[in-house]
Amino acid sequence: MLRVRIHGRGxxxxxxxxxxxxxxxxxxxxxxxxxxxxxxxxxxxxxxSFCRIDTTEIRTHEPIAEPDGLIILDPTLLHQVDVFGxxxxxxxxxxxxxxxxxxxxxSELGDSHETGRMLTMPATDIAHEHTGRKxxxxxxxxxxxxxxxxxxxxxxxxxxxxxxxxxxxxxxxAGARAAFELASTAEVQEAARA
Amino acid sequence: xxxxxxxxxxxxxxxxxxxxxxxxxxxxxxxxxxxxxxxDLVRTGELDHCEYLMVESEFAAMSACIGSSATGARTYTATxxxxxxxxxxxxxxxxxxxxxxxxxxxxxxxxxxINIWNDHSDSMSQRDCGWVQLYAETNxxxxxxxxxxxxxxxxxxxxxxxxxxxFILTHAHERVDVPDAEQVDAFLPAFEPRQxxxxxxxxxxxxxxxxxxxTEVKYLAHAKQMQALDLIPxxxxxxxxxxxxxxxxLLRGYRIDDAxxxxxxLGSVIGTIEDTVDEMRERGVSIxxxxxxxxxxxxxxxxxxxxxxxxxxxxxxxxxxxxxxxIVSANVRMALSGIQxxxxxxxxxxxxxxxTGKSLLGLFEDxxxxxxxxxxxxxxxxxxxERELERMHEGGAxxxxxxxxxxxxxxxxxxxx
Amino acid sequence: MTERSGGEDSQQVRFxxxxxxxxxxxxxxxxxxxxxxxxxxxxxxxxxxxxxQGCGEALGARYALDAAMRATGGKLIAANATGCLEVFSTxxxxxxxxxxxxxxxxxxAPAVAxxxxxxxxxxxxxxxxxxxxxxxxxxxxxxxxxxxxxxERNDDVLFICYDNEAYMNTGVxxxxxxxxxxxxxxxxxxxxxxxxxxxxxxNAPLIAMAHEIPYVATATVAELRDLEAKVERAMxxxxxxxxxxxxxxxxxxxxxxxxxxxxxxxxxxxxLFPVFEALDGELTEVSKIRRQVPVIDYLKLQRRYAHLxxxxxxxxxxxxxxxxxxxxxxxxxxxDDPAExxxxxxxxxxxxxxPQ
Numbered sequence: 001m002l003r004v005r006i007h008g009r010g011x012x013x014x015x016x017x018x019x020x021x022x023x024x025x026x027x028x029x030x031x032x033x034x035x036x037x038x039x040x041x042x043x044x045x046x047x048x049s050f051c052r053i054d055t056t057e058i059r060t061h062e063p064i065a066e067p068d069g070l071i072i073l074d075p076t077l078l079h080q081v082d083v084f085g086x087x088x089x090x091x092x093x094x095x096x097x098x099x100x101x102x103x104x105x106x107s108e109l110g111d112s113h114e115t116g117r118m119l120t121m122p123a124t125d126i127a128h129e130h131t132g133r134k135x136x137x138x139x140x141x142x143x144x145x146x147x148x149x150x151x152x153x154x155x156x157x158x159x160x161x162x163x164x165x166x167x168x169x170x171x172x173x174a175g176a177r178a179a180f181e182l183a184s185t186a187e188v189q190e191a192a193r194a
Numbered sequence: 195x196x197x198x199x200x201x202x203x204x205x206x207x208x209x210x211x212x213x214x215x216x217x218x219x220x221x222x223x224x225x226x227x228x229x230x231x232x233x234d235l236v237r238t239g240e241l242d243h244c245e246y247l248m249v250e251s252e253f254a255a256m257s258a259c260i261g262s263s264a265t266g267a268r269t270y271t272a273t274x275x276x277x278x279x280x281x282x283x284x285x286x287x288x289x290x291x292x293x294x295x296x297x298x299x300x301x302x303x304x305x306x307x308i309n310i311w312n313d314h315s316d317s318m319s320q321r322d323c324g325w326v327q328l329y330a331e332t333n334x335x336x337x338x339x340x341x342x343x344x345x346x347x348x349x350x351x352x353x354x355x356x357x358x359x360x361f362i363l364t365h366a367h368e369r370v371d372v373p374d375a376e377q378v379d380a381f382l383p384a385f386e387p388r389q390x391x392x393x394x395x396x397x398x399x400x401x402x403x404x405x406x407x408x409t410e411v412k413y414l415a416h417a418k419q420m421q422a423l424d425l426i427p428x429x430x431x432x433x434x435x436x437x438x439x440x441x442x443x444l445l446r447g448y449r450i451d452d453a454x455x456x457x458x459x460l461g462s463v464i465g466t467i468e469d470t471v472d473e474m475r476e477r478g479v480s481i482x483x484x485x486x487x488x489x490x491x492x493x494x495x496x497x498x499x500x501x502x503x504x505x506x507x508x509x510x511x512x513x514x515x516x517x518x519x520x521i522v523s524a525n526v527r528m529a530l531s532g533i534q535x536x537x538x539x540x541x542x543x544x545x546x547x548x549x550t551g552k553s554l555l556g557l558f559e560d561x562x563x564x565x566x567x568x569x570x571x572x573x574x575x576x577x578x579x580e581r582e583l584e585r586m587h588e589g590g591a592x593x594x595x596x597x598x599x600x601x602x603x604x605x606x607x608x609x610x611x
Numbered sequence: 612m613t614e615r616s617g618g619e620d621s622q623q624v625r626f627x628x629x630x631x632x633x634x635x636x637x638x639x640x641x642x643x644x645x646x647x648x649x650x651x652x653x654x655x656x657x658x659x660x661x662x663x664q665g666c667g668e669a670l671g672a673r674y675a676l677d678a679a680m681r682a683t684g685g686k687l688i689a690a691n692a693t694g695c696l697e698v699f700s701t702x703x704x705x706x707x708x709x710x711x712x713x714x715x716x717x718x719x720a721p722a723v724a725x726x727x728x729x730x731x732x733x734x735x736x737x738x739x740x741x742x743x744x745x746x747x748x749x750x751x752x753x754x755x756x757x758x759x760x761x762x763e764r765n766d767d768v769l770f771i772c773y774d775n776e777a778y779m780n781t782g783v784x785x786x787x788x789x790x791x792x793x794x795x796x797x798x799x800x801x802x803x804x805x806x807x808x809x810x811x812x813x814n815a816p817l818i819a820m821a822h823e824i825p826y827v828a829t830a831t832v833a834e835l836r837d838l839e840a841k842v843e844r845a846m847x848x849x850x851x852x853x854x855x856x857x858x859x860x861x862x863x864x865x866x867x868x869x870x871x872x873x874x875x876x877x878x879x880x881x882x883l884f885p886v887f888e889a890l891d892g893e894l895t896e897v898s899k900i901r902r903q904v905p906v907i908d909y910l911k912l913q914r915r916y917a918h919l920x921x922x923x924x925x926x927x928x929x930x931x932x933x934x935x936x937x938x939x940x941x942x943x944x945x946x947d948d949p950a951e952x953x954x955x956x957x958x959x960x961x962x963x964x965x966p967q
Contacts, residue, residue, distance in 0.1 A: 019200075019367045025197035034255060037367040038224070038311065038546075059465030061362050062550045215733035216726065245729035247721065252762030257719035257757065261690055262714050263725025267733055269726075287715050391711035391727065393739055399693075401701035477891030488891045 001054040004062045004152055008073030015135030016163070018049035018184040019072065020141055023159035024151050025053040032060045046081050053150070058151060069138050069148060072121075080106060088146045090114055092148050094183070096123040119147050119183060126178055131171030142176025146159045146183030153180040196371045201333035201363045204370040205298060206231025210241040210294075211378040212344050215267035218247045218255040222277040223310045224360035224551040225300040229272055248260045252277035256295075263293040264399055265292075266387040271295070272326065275302035275316045276359055277421065279567055285353075289324025289415060290399060292388065294347035296340060297325075300360040301461065303545045307596040311546020312360045314460065314512040318521050323371035324415050326354040327490040328442065329460040333358075333368045335487075336442035341373060342429050343380055349425060350418045351388045357489075359462040362548070373437070381436055419491040426488050442467075444493040447500050449475060453482030455562055457505040458497075458526055460486045463510065463542075463549050468552040481558060486522070498527035505534040508561050510572075512543040519569045534565075542572035578602050646677045646839050651711060653680035655689075660707040661699040665868025667858030667875065668696050668746065668773040668954065670832045675771050676742065678839040678953065680710065682846035683908045686945040688727050689713070690718035692745025692754055695780040695860075696773060718753035721761040724768040732767070741767065747774040747788035750817050755787075762822035762851045769826075769845050769852040774861035783863045787813045790883070791935070792928050793915045795863075800918035801894060803852060809931060816889075819853040823892035830886060831942040832859070833875035840890065857884050868896025877909040882936035894930045900945045906933045 006020060008014030015036040022032035034051040050064045065085075069092040072083055078095070087093070093103075093113070097120045101110040110118055121143050123136035130139075138160050146152040157173040164172060197204070206228050209217075217236070218231035231547075236243040245262075249255045255271045263269040278299060280405065288295055303309040317327055332338035343354040354369065356366060359483040364504040389399060403411055423444065425496060430443035440446070448468050450456050457467055462538045474481050484500050486493075501507050507530070509523035518524075520539035538561055543549045553573055560566045578599055585592040592598070638879070646652050652860045655676035660670040688711045691697045697714045702706045715723045724743030731739050750758060750772040760849055776950060777795045778784040783794040785807055792806040800806050814879055818829045830838040839854065845852045859874040866874060877883040879898070882904060888896035907929055910916040919925045940946050 022203050022367045023198045031369055033366060033368050034196060035362070038365065040359045058368075058403070060469045060551060061366070061462045063361075063548050065550060216727070216729045243733055243735075245733045247725065247729050248764070249725070250756055250763070253719065254722040254725075254760055255755050257715060258726030258729065260715050261713065261723035261728075262730040263726075264687065265727045265730035265734075267730035269730075283716055284719065290716070331720035358923075391688045391713055393688065393711055396709060396711040398701055398706035398708050400697075400702050401706055402698060402701045407703060438666050 001052060001058070001146075002069065003067045004051040004069040004071065004144070005064050005067040006049045006051070006054070006071045007077050007081065008047050009043075010045045010047050010048075011071045012047075013074055013135050014047045016047045017137040017141055018051040020053040020138065020156070020159045020163060021151070022053070023143075023162060024141070024145075024155035025051075027158050028152065030110065030192045031053055031058050033061075035061075037063065043184070044125070045172075046077060057173060066145055069095065069144065069149070069150075071142060071144055073136055075104060078106070084109065091117065092144070093118040093138060094144050094147055096122045096140055098125065099123040102169060117147075119143070121182060123179060126182075127172075129174050130175035130178065131168070137171035139175040139179045142178035143183040145176075146180035156180070195374060196369065198212075198365050198367055199333075199372065200227060200302075200365065201336060201358065201370075202365065203231045204333050204337040204372050205340060205358070205364075206235065207570070208340050208378070209270055209296075209298075209373050210235045211373060211375045212270075212382055213268060213379075214241075214270040215246055216245045216247065216259070216262035216269045218249050218258045218262075218269070218271040220249050220252050220271075220273070220277065221257045222252070222274050224302060224312075224364045225272045225274050225277075225298065228298055229299070229362065236541055238573065239546055244371065246576045252280040253284055254450050256288060256297075257477055259287050259295045259297075260284060260291065260293055263295050263387075264289075264291070264389065264391050266390045266392070268385040272298035272300065272465050274300040275304050275310075276349070278316045278320060279581030280302065283325040283545070285320055285325060288353045290411075292351040292415075292418075293353055293584075294344070294351055294385070295353040296343045296354065296591070297355045298336075298340070299355050299357045299362045301357050302360040309545040310360075310490065312362050312512070313515070313544045313546065314357070315544075316353060318513040320355075321521070324352070325490065326352055326419065328354065328356050328426075330356060330363065330466045331462060331485055331487075333363050333366065334370050334439070335441045336363060336414065337370055337372060337549065338433065338437070338439075339383055341378055342433060342442050344385075345429050346422060346425055348385055350421055352415070352418050357461070362462045365366035371437075371439070372448075375430045377437065381433070397564040416522045422488075423491050423493060426491075436454070442487055442490045444486075444496050446487060447499065450482035450484055450504075452502060453504055455482075455508065456480070456504040457483045457508045457510055457558065458481065458486065458501070458503055459510045460489060460522065461512065463512070466549060466551055467510070470551050471557065472514040473551075473555065474558060479558075479562065481562075489522070490526075492525050492529070494529040497526060498533070501526070501530060501535075502503060502533055504535060504537070506561060508540060508566070510540045510542055510549075512541075513542065514541050538566045538568060538570065540570045540572055541567075547573060549603055577587065621799065639822070640894065645835050646681050647674065647835060652677045653685060655680055655708065656711050657709050659705065661702055662695070663860075663862050665859075665861040665866075665871045666695075666699075667832050667860060668775060669872045670700070670871065671773050671838070671856045671858040674742065674745075674838050674852070675831065675833055675842050676710065678842035679742055679769070679846055681738070682843045685710075686739045687711075688731075688739060688741050690715070690720050690724040690727055690741070690743045692749030693717035694746040694749050695775075696744070696746065696959070697798065698780055701850075701949055717749055719757050720749060720754055721768065721770055722757040724770065725745070725757075725761050725766045726762070728767045737767070741769070743768050743770040746779065747772060747776060749822060750776040751787040752815050755813075759818075759822065759939060762819060762853070765850045767849050767851075769854065772853070772855045773858045774815075775858050775863060776857055776909070777863055778858050779863045788813075788815070789887055792804055792919060792925075792930075793832060794865075794918065795915070803923065804888075805918045806916075807929075815855070815889075819855075820889045820892050820894070824851040824853060825891060826953040827854075827889040828887065829855045829857070830877055831857040831875035834870050834898075835880065835892045837886070838923045844888075844910065847950070863915070874894050874909065874912060877904055877912070880904040881906045881909045882940040882945050883909065883932075884943055887937050887943060894943070897943050897945060900940065901945060903940070903946060906936050919964070
């Protein structure tokens with residue numbers, strides 16, 4: 001099972017990101033479950049969403065305490081919320097930031113963590129380049145697919161296209177693909193899929 | 195058709211395919227996406243010949259449902275928590291009049307303190323109002339149960355509430371095979387009312403009934419629910435034949451046949467427990483879980499048969515009978531009367547507190563090691579509670595409980611994760 | 612005052628009570644007769660019910676529903692709130708209703724009616740019409756949210772309130788319609804403010820008008836033709852409609868059972884109960900007071916006002932009630948000219964048949 005936890009702030013698309021991830025997995029014939037934490041989701045408040053992906057039926061409904069993958073949409077959360085809590089040793093970390101791991105003050109984590117599993121990426125800029133808007137969620141999904149090798153970029157794009165009207169979907173797909181390529185070339189891929 | 199879809203929307207689509215003629219809508223978290231989904235389907239014409247009433251309260255919603263159902267229209271509404279309580283009077287009225295209304299209850303805690311998250315206190319508070327109560331374990335089951343509910347309701351002339359965990363199921367995107375319109379039409383015939391307000395054949399509905407006849411009328415309601423004990427499995431079996439999957443029924447056991455310890459639960463937590471059961475079985479622990487699907491009528495015989503051979507029964511429930519303890523466990527105990535075994539009530543998940551596999555593991559291990567008392571509150575912070583009790587004991591104006599406890603907890607920005 | 616239309620040879624007939632035709636129905640053309648005068652009237656609320664002798668509500672309900680049945684060709688469904696009407700009309704195992712009728716709860720009759728109307732619409736049976744009905748308690752107080760919701764949505768329902776100014780069924784307790792100074796079980800003539808206090812209460816017809824629904828009217832059981840005409844006019848229109856009918860309660864008011872019609876007439880003639888019609892929120896028709904009657908003539912017939920009379924009469928309270936009546940007269944234009952002598956005397960004088 002692949003357990004992904006997504007951290008963001010209200011309005012950045014963390015909830016949609018989890019949904020899209022689940023739809024992408026579904027299109028690959030896998031079982032997937034996506035849900036957010038629910039609270040007063042005012043714009044700007046920290047939001048957490050979850051996605052489980054598996055080849056068999058997913059029965060549990062508890063929040064993901066020990067994720068295999070983390071997507072962090074907003075770097076300002078890094079030192080405010082315990083985003084890394086419970087992360088499994090071989091887990092993937094994808095952070096939306098123009099800075100490097102070291103510049104974010106995460107060198108220790110970067111060093112202790114398995115090589116090739118942690119990446120920062122300027123997703124907001126990539127999103128802006130391709131869509132004219134600063135919503136990094138779709139881009140990060142492409143990046144996550146590239147980083148983990150657990151999902152195909154085609155599935156991600158199909159999920160995006162299903163969800164958004166054509167012009168919006170196009171830009172987001174382009175951004176996702178760009179992020180996918182960036183992540184694929186930057187890190188070594190692991191073969192195993194969930 | 196197989197879809198990756200939000201639970202609420204799966205329910206909305208399925209309900210629409212049941213061809214309701216009147217839908218009464220009043221919004222309350224976490225049911226909103228269901229009524230919104232149906233509104234869209236009415237507007238696009240996908241659900242036609244349906245009047246979508248945006249009423250002014252839940253009390254009005256159930257009342258309009260009563261008028262509509264009595265006029266022979268297939269009628270639906272949805273609510274949760276406070277809304278369910280607000281229509282309490284009308285719930286009893288609907289069941290007393292024998293009107294086959296179907297309603298989704300997106301299970302949510304009841305305030306005070308106000309809480310929008312999931313537990314079963316809402317539907318449990320109305321367990322005796324005469325409605326049939328079915329509990330869905332998954333979004334697939336939630337969608338399927340609505341079709342079965344209309345069948346059942348119209349056959350026995352009793353209203354049916356389909357309970358699904360608020361947020362946990364309603365707001366989760368999952369894989370659901372949403373029944374097609376043709377499939378639903380084949381399974382659910384047109385509504386043929388037992389009683390009808392019709393100028394061509396006037397009747398009086400809702401007359402006063404005095405001591406000389408009230409008992410008989412009430413007994414009939416009970417008798418009808420007893421009939422439902424047979425009908426529910428029948429309908430579920432037919433469903434299985436038609437759709438090739440198990441949905442509904444009275445209860446479902448998982449690895450209980452030889453189990454020494456059996457956990458009993460309702461709703462989505464059953465899935466989490468099944469995972470834990472598998473984990474423990476790997477280590478050779480004899481444990482299983484019994485999921486109850488029908489809470490009203492309560493399947494006394496079936497529960498007795500399922501649990502009778504166990505040494506230990508742990509009832510895990512998301513509600514609490516303040517002042518005495520468990521609600522579900524009281525019903526389970528009734529089923530087991532005369533049988534000697536260790537019984538434990540565990541109150542968990544109140545107000546949306548997540549029930550984790552980790553906590554369950556510890557809990558079941560405690561049970562098996564006989565470390566569990568008769569009543570346990572899972573993951574209770576005893577220290578915090580003790581502190582508040584001390585404050586009260588000191589006297590004076592100690593302030594509202596929730597304020598003090600929240601202050602102890604500290605203001606948490608991102609939820610409990 | 613009216614004259615019978617007809618040829619030159621037809622007799623000029625003058626009726627004592629102009630505008631009501633209560634006297635001499637047999638002299639009218641059949642089409643002009645009241646619904647009640649017809650032997651084939653539907654008798655929606657038929658005999659055998661358990662209402663008190665002189666019950667204004669039983670009278671009002673029969674008048675209103677029979678008129679509605681004629682207007683709809685008998686295609687009518689009624690939703691009734693809990694209250695006197697519901698209780699006395701359906702003593703199990705009997706029912707005196709001869710139309711499809713449902714009683715659900717105390718506070719939900721408007722919502723139940725809404726549901727019935729919606730079902731009929733969904734089934735393409737909008738030829739069948741819906742009436743919701745209840746007393747003042749069920750309509751103004753506990754059912755008010757549902758009433759307002761029905762108005763706001765403009766649901767196709769005619770809601771009729773039978774106003775006897777208190778919760779009669781439960782033993783005469785004060786409601787939002789109880790008038791000032793009136794005695795009820797919980798507004799007794801004790802203390803400095805005997806009876807119900809001034810400055811409270813709801814004007815449901817005005818509130819209905821504020822919702823700008825297609826039709827609002829008030830009526831009393833003293834004017835049968837007026838009441839029937841209003842119900843029939845209401846049935847010509849679709850959407851939310853409201854009729855507020857004043858119905859005396861002999862038992863609750865401590866009045867003689869033979870005074871029901873008289874009290875209904877007096878409440879209008881004092882100005883305490885304005886009789887009017889409003890379309891889409893605008894006042895369109897006012898039923899003028901024929902001859903203004905001082906409120907004291909109305910109050911003294913009811914023991915619920917007895918504490919205002921006797922050895923130490925409360926003339927101050929009676930004056931306040933009179934002031935309320937005068938305010939209504941001014942506000943609604945209920946009198947053409949308060950100084951004019953009444954029509955009857957004037958017309959008799961003109962015809963040469965009366966005193967000069």
